[in-house]
Amino acid sequence: MSISACNLSIVPLRAEASHRSEMVSQVLFGENFELLEEGVDFARIRLSETKYEGWIQNHQYATVVLSGVKRNNIVDISGAKAISGSKIVHLLHGTVVSGSTITIGEEHYSIEGTLRDTTIADFKTELPKLIQFYKNSPYMWGGRSVFGIDCSGLSQVFYKHFGISLMRDAYQQAEGGKTVDFLTEIQPGDLAFFDNEAGRIVHVGVMIDSETIIHASGRVRIDKMDSQGIFNTEQNRYTHNLRIVKRYF
Template sequence: MNLSFGVCNLSLVPLRTEASDKSEMCSQLLFGDHFTLLEVGEKWSRIQTEYDEYEGWIDNKQYVKVNQATFDGLRNSKSILSLQVFHKVSKTDNLTVLKLLAGSTIPQNVDGLFYLGDTRYKLEGATINPINSEFRSGVKDAAQFYLGSPYLWGGRSIFGIDCSGFSQMVFKQFGIKLKRDAWQQAEQGELVGFLQESRAGDLAFFDNEEGRITHVGIMLDNQKIIHASGTVRIDPIDNQGIFNTELNRYTHKLRIVKRFS
């Protein structure tokens, strides 16, 4: 079977559950996010992302097709953009400037120059190569980069992010791959037996009345959690769950805590 591939060549685009502008946004693609094309229509393509194997529909005007070699190069690239609001990238043929976001994937480059498809780009600044061993010392600062970001279902950026997108993007800064949805992330990692044993960077998961995992947050220590709920915020947590001091009530019921590094 001959596979076809694509890559997002814009700062941030929606991934939708159906082939329609009116359809729900289930996730977002950042610049450099690459994928396998499962189905290509006149306006929409159904894709599976390489990073987290997530499926959805993307507008055909919001990506470019690439060959197997380019796809493999992106898959093997360790270079991403660090935690700052904007990174400037210019198209060298027409000087169009893109403002790229933290966590965007950048192909291997020489002196900041790289290609996506047939287009050459110039990066201002430098990329980082995520280092897993820096996770414990750096995860608090990385998580708090998103502090105050508005909640957005399917969001993966500082301008709008959901709970599992938040944990995924923070962990990406340290080369730790998480799946897209909270229930999928809950199937990863190693179980932490007691909340009191949790430490910075552990993920706490929360369920609803039916027992389904519906929320995730990043532990800052064994008494505080940072999570996306209305906004990315810091709240106290105990064995019962997250307590919102503004509402003076528990908002999320604790299910399990997982460790990833």
Template sequence: MKYGICPISIAPLRSETSDSSEMVSQVLYGETFKIIDTRKKWSRIRLSHDKYEGWIDNKQITEIESEQYHSILKGHKQFSRDLIGHITHNDMTLSTVTIGAQTSSCTFLNDQYSLNQPETISYDKSNLIENALLFLNAPYLWGGRTPLGIDCSGFTQLIYRMNGFDLLRDASQQATQGEVLSFIEESEPGDLAFFDNNEGAITHVGLIMSDNYIIHAHGKVRIDRLDQSGIFNVEKKVHTHKLRVIKKIL
């Protein structure tokens, strides 16, 4: 088995071995993975934190030894909390990284992180909404996981990951985690609300806020009203998503 780590700010994870293939997710700086298949220009990887699979350009991989891989997994994790931060490489050149980059991996890449905000994980549920608000107005991007472009489940996953809990990647997968709540009134800020389409498939997720508001990625990261029917768009004055289930994760 081969192992790798992402040495660049953001690497697209694709469904097929082509630059024009659908981007199913993104790999952020410092995130680790198993390399489960290798082609001439591409490798199929399985991410450590959510077991999500896809193809990544070989030029965007740094291979690491098994001992390093497992050391990173067992070690204390730290994440960038600046929307945009900077990594200094051995040759003194700089790279930008986004919020959520796994900066505790710097040692294994011989890099240094310019720390402006505290990186430590607090495991405090109250921080979820505070972190989520940093993404307000970030544009929607299918497969995205950064404030430069993010999808609904990438948004919830990244917020939870920064606070010590690894959600699965897709909304339908995240809906299998946690404890079901019967009513919105039972929920707390930071709980997750899931929404389905006309066929009953879960296709959307958002973070519940206080006073029946929800923050979610739909066109952009935005705040709307939440009721027993679903999400009520405060600008268009219509319901845009049909509520399926509410889950308490932490």
């Protein structure tokens, strides 16, 4: 089995082997994946961590040799760089790194910047920093960075900051965790999930407290939530119907 990794800051993961195809997610620098099918311009891949599949453009990845060392550091919100000679790759928050160096293909990178040893111990002090950092980031379907992010990408990177791995899509994330039975029992960091008229979970947000949620809808925003769902004061209406609240730590 051939294992490869992205060698750029962040690249699209598409539904089909075409630049015109929907971007279903993104791949960050150093993320490992299995090559399932290789074409002229694109390769179909399966991400190692989430098993998410899609098409990545050729020349946006290279083969890696896995060391077997547990990778528990991420790039902090202040960012970092991967440097190989004259080549500089700007690393985004949430990018996973194993230490001060990384090799992808023929490139040997040194990592410069602020890395975070992921832990849940500093949750109370770090959550407000994450909220401030991502607030007002533009919504982008399939996005995973402060420059464009979707609802499940937001919850995923929030949890990654504390060393907890979530699946990519909202409905997948809702399959894990422990159900919070009453809204009064909601704690900061719980995930609230919302469904559409067909009953399919299509949205997720991170609870700031028992009545306030941060989520990506148009932009990353903070709204009030009750037993009915999210109330958008700008639109003066409920925009998302609450389905369930889950806790993961």
